Amino acid sequence: MAFDDLKHAQRERLIFLDRCLTWRGMANRRDLIARFGISSAQAALDFRLYLECSGKTPPIYDSVRKTYLAAEAHKPLAPSSLTEAFETVLNPEDDATAILPPPLRRADPSVIASLYQAMRAKQAIHVRYTSMTSGADGGQWIAPTHFTSDGESVHVRAFSYKHRQYRDYLPIRVGADSTFETRPLSEPLPWDEDWNTRARVWLRPKSGLTREQASAVRREYGFEGQLLCVETRKALEYYLDRRWGLNQNGARLERVKTDYDKLPSDCSRAAVIE
Amino acid sequence: MAFDDLKHAQRERLIFLDRCLTWRGMANRRDLIARFGISSAQAALDFRLYLECSGKTPPIYDSVRKTYLAAEAHKPLAPSSLTEAFETVLNPEDDATAILPPPLRRADPSVIASLYQAMRAKQAIHVRYTSMTSGADGGQWIAPTHFTSDGESVHVRAFSYKHRQYRDYLPIRVGADSTFETRPLSEPLPWDEDWNTRARVWLRPKSGLTREQASAVRREYGFEGQLLCVETRKALEYYLDRRWGLNQNGARLERVKTDYDKLPSDCSRAAVIE
DNA sequence: GCAATCCGTATAGTTTTTGAACGTATAATT
DNA sequence: AATTATACGTTCAAAAACTATACGGATTGC
Known part of the structure; x- marks a missing residue:
């Protein structure tokens, strides 16, 4: 061995x-x-x-x-x-x-590299960001802390000095015309509550299914008891409904409840309980 | 070099x-x-x-x-x-x-292996299959021809002798209690029309978006002109709406039309056209 | 029976990689 | 100002990994 x-x-x-x-x-x-x-x-x-x-x-x-x-x-x-x-x-x-082609989102490697290096160097970086709701901003300072994935797109989690909070940014919406100027952090970044909180989302076969259908759902998602538990960071929980198709017509699972607690060390996988 | x-x-x-x-x-x-x-x-x-x-x-x-x-x-x-x-x-x-945990679908490797070997050996194999709509069957002969992926699950494409047509099967719904008996094909399999037909699905930014929003959508999906073309096999086209979230509330793309033609050799990627 | 295709083993030679040495430049620490 | 640490680079002999080739055994298909 x-x-x-x-x-x-x-x-x-x-x-x-x-x-x-x-x-x-x-x-x-x-x-x-x-x-x-x-x-x-x-x-x-x-x-x-x-x-x-x-x-x-x-x-x-x-x-x-x-x-x-x-x-x-x-x-x-x-x-x-x-x-x-x-x-x-x-x-x-x-x-x-x-393979069915996935929606392919272009991304400019040099923009990603700028964000990555700011993250590594623990620096703030100046970017122009276009949000779908409020449109382009005039540029703002953010401090990237993590790259994450919701299974569809890659995000950058960063502290926004403009909004005084952590937010998720889509690299594709960071303007290539940003200055990408960097500056050291004036003070240590605040605690990222949502990142460091574990969400346990409990799911069950959608109500209205027959006994047979419900048991087929359990078999397909690999759980035996009443509930399936999905663990993730609270910061990512928002994307879970889309990723798991819970909000779709043909959905075969529905949420029961969600628990939150302080994230121990690291854990993020679907676990099977009771 | x-x-x-x-x-x-x-x-x-x-x-x-x-x-x-x-x-x-x-x-x-x-x-x-x-x-x-x-x-x-x-x-x-x-x-x-x-x-x-x-x-x-x-x-x-x-x-x-x-x-x-x-x-x-x-x-x-x-x-x-x-x-x-x-x-x-x-x-x-x-x-x-x-990473947001994906819906993990269990699968029994030995079931997959049975299907794979039947495919490789060009044999038919006897399986019990449980469909979501019609429930479990009493066992049937199928001849697997390809494994495919819709981005969410892996499918087996196979000719069904029971239905006299090609169908997509989810390995997870193949009963582990099947006999998995195999037999040589009595005659060559029929031509798989949908597999060998190319579908070109044309998409555009959802109507109702502002000019700015539409142009943001174009940037994110990496196309410049009016339309985005996604190419895939007709056999996989059914899964495209879900994969691309076209049927969802917040969808930002919609279908315009679809062309079909005989598949030349191999092509399956999102291409960008005028 | 013969060719083809798997397997296994062995040997000798080649290529890749290691480990250790020694030297340069920069930044941080003492 | 000297020292330490961390990057970089090169060199060379030794070890490890891998190749090329050969040979022999089992089965299938013609």
């Missing part, structure tokens, strides 16, 4: 192999060769190493089908989601046409 | 470096070392190689800031989207709490 103290490159290959066996249920040297451009000899070594690492449930070579097959009770070395699996192992030839 | 005939591992490192310089505007050996676990000497070699590859606009070492800075007119070696950039380079320490 020397898996963790492998070199980066070889670990990458074993992870790929692991995904092949987990999601395809089969793997060949050829897969490694095609993916990483290594020699057949090296691929053989990788296989041998994988067999060692796989412990109690090693894949077995099926000489009839001329391929390795995952064991009945195969345990992945490095668990992955179906989406990750699709991207790495299920979509042959990385066929882009098998 | 020997970028393309590099070994996989080193190319990976140069791409990472490229993203640092593009989206952070800065890079250090330390970044490579932290990410790939290589030695300082090797990181120095990678930098040297990157400088060679970067042609007319090499990054410049700023001895005051003790870091490499991207050139004014920096050109990325391997372009990337903001989302990719966020995942690789903008989210420090891969802080999972900076």
